[in-house]
Amino acid sequence: xxxxxxxxxxxxxxxxxxxxxxxxxxxxxxxxxxxxxxxxxxxxxxxxxxxxxxxxxxxxxxxxxxxxxxxxxxxxxxxxxxxxxxxxxxxxxxxxxxxxxxxxxxxxxxxxxxxxxxxxxxxxxxxxxxxxxxxxxxxxxxxxxxxxxxxxxxxxxxxxxxxxxxxxxxxxxxxxxxxxxxxxxxxxxxxxxxxxxxxxxxxxxxxxxxxxxxxxxxxxxxxxxxxxxxxxxxxxxxxxxxxxxxxxxxxxxxxxxxxxxxxxxxxxxxxxxxxxxxxxxxxx
Amino acid sequence: xxxxxxxxxxxxxxxxxxxxxxxxxxxxxxxxxxxxxxxxxxxxxxxxxxxxxxxxxxxxxxxxxxxxxxxxxxxxxxxxxxxxxxxxxxxxxxxxxxxxxxxxxxxxxxxxxxxxxxxxxxxxxxxxxxxxxxxxxxxxxxxxxxxxxxxxxxxxxxxxxxxxxxxxxxxxxxxxxxxxxxxxxxxxxxxxxxxxxxxxxxxxxxxxxxxxxxxxxxxxxxxxxxxxxxxxxxxxxxxxxxxxxxxxxxxxxxxxxxxxxxxxxxxxxxxxxxxxxxxxxxxx
Numbered sequence: 001x002x003x004x005x006x007x008x009x010x011x012x013x014x015x016x017x018x019x020x021x022x023x024x025x026x027x028x029x030x031x032x033x034x035x036x037x038x039x040x041x042x043x044x045x046x047x048x049x050x051x052x053x054x055x056x057x058x059x060x061x062x063x064x065x066x067x068x069x070x071x072x073x074x075x076x077x078x079x080x081x082x083x084x085x086x087x088x089x090x091x092x093x094x095x096x097x098x099x100x101x102x103x104x105x106x107x108x109x110x111x112x113x114x115x116x117x118x119x120x121x122x123x124x125x126x127x128x129x130x131x132x133x134x135x136x137x138x139x140x141x142x143x144x145x146x147x148x149x150x151x152x153x154x155x156x157x158x159x160x161x162x163x164x165x166x167x168x169x170x171x172x173x174x175x176x177x178x179x180x181x182x183x184x185x186x187x188x189x190x191x192x193x194x195x196x197x198x199x200x201x202x203x204x205x206x207x208x209x210x211x212x213x214x215x216x217x218x219x220x221x222x223x224x225x226x227x228x229x230x231x232x233x234x235x236x237x238x239x240x241x242x243x244x245x246x247x248x249x250x251x252x253x254x255x256x257x258x259x260x261x262x263x264x265x266x267x268x269x270x271x272x273x274x275x276x277x278x279x280x281x282x283x284x
Numbered sequence: 285x286x287x288x289x290x291x292x293x294x295x296x297x298x299x300x301x302x303x304x305x306x307x308x309x310x311x312x313x314x315x316x317x318x319x320x321x322x323x324x325x326x327x328x329x330x331x332x333x334x335x336x337x338x339x340x341x342x343x344x345x346x347x348x349x350x351x352x353x354x355x356x357x358x359x360x361x362x363x364x365x366x367x368x369x370x371x372x373x374x375x376x377x378x379x380x381x382x383x384x385x386x387x388x389x390x391x392x393x394x395x396x397x398x399x400x401x402x403x404x405x406x407x408x409x410x411x412x413x414x415x416x417x418x419x420x421x422x423x424x425x426x427x428x429x430x431x432x433x434x435x436x437x438x439x440x441x442x443x444x445x446x447x448x449x450x451x452x453x454x455x456x457x458x459x460x461x462x463x464x465x466x467x468x469x470x471x472x473x474x475x476x477x478x479x480x481x482x483x484x485x486x487x488x489x490x491x492x493x494x495x496x497x498x499x500x501x502x503x504x505x506x507x508x509x510x511x512x513x514x515x516x517x518x519x520x521x522x523x524x525x526x527x528x529x530x531x532x533x534x535x536x537x538x539x540x541x542x543x544x545x546x547x548x549x550x551x552x553x554x555x556x557x558x559x560x561x562x563x564x565x566x567x568x
Contacts, residue, residue, distance in 0.1 A: 123522050125479070158442040160479035161504045161520045171481040195409070195444035197455040220445045225509055236445045238407050 015281045016243060016255055022047030022075040024214065024258035025054055028272065029265045033058045034066055039269035041070040043277065047254045049076045049114075055104060064107050074110040075254035076151065076187075076212055077101060081115035083135030084128040084165065091131060094118075095138045102139070106146040111253075112211050113143065114151050114187055117166045119159075128165040133175060136184060144183040151187035151211040152176050156195075158225040169193055169202035176209050185211035188246055189258065191218060191229055194237040203245045210251040214258045215239050215284050229259045231275065233283040243284055255284060299565045300527060300539055306331030306359040308498065308542035309338055312556065313549045317342045318350055323553035325354040327561065331538045333360045333398075339388060348391050358394040359538035360435065360471075360496055361385060365399035367419030368412040368449065375415060378402075379422045386423070390430040395537075396495045397427065398435050398471055401450040403443075412449040417459060420468060428467040435471035435495040436460050440479075442509040453477055453486035460493050469495035472530055473542065475502060475513055478521040487529040494535040498542045499523050499568050513543045515559065517567040527568055539568060 023045050028036045033054045040048050048067065055063055055077075067074055080101040085091045098113075105113045115136070120128035136150060143150050154172040155164035166172050172186040186209050193199060203210075217235030222228050232239050243255070257276050264272065307329050312320045317338045324332050332351065339347055339361075351358055364385040369375045382397075389397045399420070404412035420434060427434050438456040439448035450456050456470040470493050477483060487494075501519030506512050516523050527539070541560050548556065 120520065123520050125520075125522075129481070156441060157479040158440070158506065158509060161502055162506065165479075166481075167479050168481060195441040195449075195451055197413070197450075197452060218445055222442065222446065222509065225442060225506065236404065236407050236409075238409075 016284055018044070018277070018280070019046050020253070020255045021045050021277065021280055022049050022254040022256040023273070023276065024049040024078065024256040025051045026078070027257055027259045027264060027276070028269060029260075031269055033063055035269060037066050037070045037072060039273055040072055042270075043273040045273060045277070047073050047075040047256070049078055049256045049258070050074055050108060050110070051078045052101060052104065060104055060107055067108060073254075074105075074108040075256055076112040076114050077105040077108060077110045079114045079116045079153075080139070080150070081135075081164070082118035084118045084121055084131040086121040091135065095135055098135070098139045099142050102143045102146055102148050105148045110148070112149050112151045112185075112187070114153050114212065116153055116155065117164045119162050119165055125160070125165050132166060133178065136175070136179065140179050140183050144180065149182070149211050150184045152184065153187040153189060153212075154192055156192040156225070168196060169206060170198060173202065173206050173209060181208055185209045187212035187214065188242075188251075189214035189216075190237050190239055190242050191216045191258075194218060194242065199242070200245055203242070203249050207249040210246060210249055212253065212256065213243065213246050213251055214256045215243070215280075216257065216259045227260050227262060229261050231259060231261075231264065232257070232279040239283050255280070300568055302328070302561070302564070303330050304537065304539045305329050305561065305564055306333050306538040306540040307557070307560065308333040308362065308540040309335045310362070311541055311543045311548060311560070312553060313544075315553055317347055319553060321350050321354045321356060323557050324356055326554075327557040329557060329561070331357050331359040331540070333362055333540045333542070334358055334392060334394070335362045336385060336388065344388055344391055351392060357538075358389075358392040359540055360396040360398050361389040361392060361394045363398045363400045363437075364423070364434070365419075365448070366402040368402045368405055368415040370405040375419065379419055382419070382423045383426050386427045386430055386432050389432045394432070396433050396435045396469075396471070398437050398496065400437055400439065401448045403446050403449055409444070409449050416450060417462065420459070420463065424463050424467050428464065433466070433495050434468045436468065437471040437473060437496075438476055440476040440509070452480060453490060454482060457486065457490050457493060465492055469493045471496035471498065472526075472535075473498035473500075474521050474523055474526050475500045475542075478502060478526065483526070484529055487526070487533050491533040494530060494533055496537070496540065497527065497530050497535055498540045499527070499564075500541065500543045511544050511546060513545050515543060515545075515548065516541070516563040523567050539564070
């Protein structure tokens with residue numbers, strides 16, 4: 001991991017305010033929710049994004065109290081979605097599970113439930129895309145009633161076969177636009193979208209629909225794509241340039257640091273969080 | 285590797301003619317050019333696509349004779365491109381190397397030089413894209429004079445940081461359209477494009493510009509993305525559906541089987557080539 005991040009080229013508005021910083025819990029995957037929450041409080045990180053597998057370990061009521069007692073806010077719950085399945089019963093079970101995720105987001109006071117939409121159960125990606133649209137249509141009224149926004153996260157095309165058939169900002173926006181913007185938006189994650197030849201135009205077109213912004217970096221040379229994320233400044237993504245474009249499109253909410261990386265996961269939280277803050281200031 | 289490939293859904297025109305089949309030499313990476321050429325002849329595979337690192341081992345004149353004596357045609361030479369570099373001198377050296385690749389393609393009677401365009405030398409992907417356009421502009425007259433078409437191959441976005449900043453069919457088409465269609469076209473490789481939400485529309489829009497079609501499959505679960513290709517029928521790509529769309533866009537030239545995969549590379553050629561033909565008939 002480099003300690004001196006490369007300066008971002010071009011005119012810059014400077015660092016984002018620290019009061020927008022969120023620790024996405026996957027960045028501290030080896031820690032419990034309690035440890036992550038306490039570390040955020042200790043290091044004055046105002047937001048945390050909570051993953052459901054950690055929530056299941058902790059229990060919802062206890063998690064709600066922990067977060068409240070630490071004075072944190074929850075930027076999002078990760079994750080809902082995974083709508084496509086080969087049978088109608090399985091698709092309905094997944095929508096039902098998404099309703100539980102909405103309940104959890106509402107209990108935690110999270111504004112957003114991130115949707116990783118799911119991949120085709122077979123070779124038919126067009127059918128999978130229809131199942132995603134149908135799933136969101138079934139879920140949206142329930143989310144709207146509970147004040148939880150659904151954030152469709154387009155994922156890097158390397159995940160198209162296994163995690164999400166929704167791969168580009170444009171596709172996510174067109175999908176979100178089929179629903180009320182108060183309920184369905186999109187989440188822009190630099191790791192998933194940085195390569196897009198239409199990136200600037202698509203961020204601008206998404207104005208009013210962006211409900212989350214995630215940062216990390218794309219390491220070179222790439223190893224396994226799931227774990228290839230690095231700390232901002234360690235890879236090839238123009239994180240600051242993208243953040244400024246997202247701001248110009250009107251998004252001024254929390255900025256989640258979301259890093260799947262074994263080296264990051266091995267860092268003690270009292271080393272990790274200062275590094276996250278340093279790179280947030282220098283590179284985001 | 286499955287032995288019984290899944291049937292492709294939907295109405296189908298059936299298999300493509302065997303006289304369009306080309307063995308892309310990377311599929312037989314462990315074999316010499318001589319062994320690959322002789323295996324193609326032995327198994328009545330009419331085309332081969334020749335890689336430059338194999339050509340360098342063999343010598344151009346010897347390669348030309350080998351291919352001619354075996355009665356094969358060369359569908360393409362792989363690969364030119366790699367235009368972006370941090371200095372002007374290095375960019376000019378790369379264009380000069382591309383001229384040598386054009387010479388080799390012309391000597392082999394290959395219609396197409398495949399361009400893997402290259403990645404940014406730093407974080408500035410927009411600048412890299414301009415370097416690619418400038419590189420093709422410098423190369424195109426030389427290629428046109430020698431009757432070699434340049435085939436821009438959009439690569440999967442997983443390769444955007446290391447191999448090609450040109451990632452989608454749309455981007456490759458818009459780039460190709462800046463030049464005479466007699467000289468600059470695009471190469472559609474199912475591995476790189478299968479996930480694209482605009483796939484069908486973009487293949488149709490590319491009518492008249494498609495100069496090559498490559499097949500393989502996307503294996504699940506994905507391991508390292510470079511070596512994740514499988515034999516047609518072993519993964520999630522609707523190869524036949526895409527081939528038919530490419531044909532509707534007017535491309536009826538060679539179909540290259542291009543597979544980076546250790547298991548495939550370990551197969552004896554007299555096992556590999558019959559399997560390639562079987563899967564070509566069943567899945568392409």
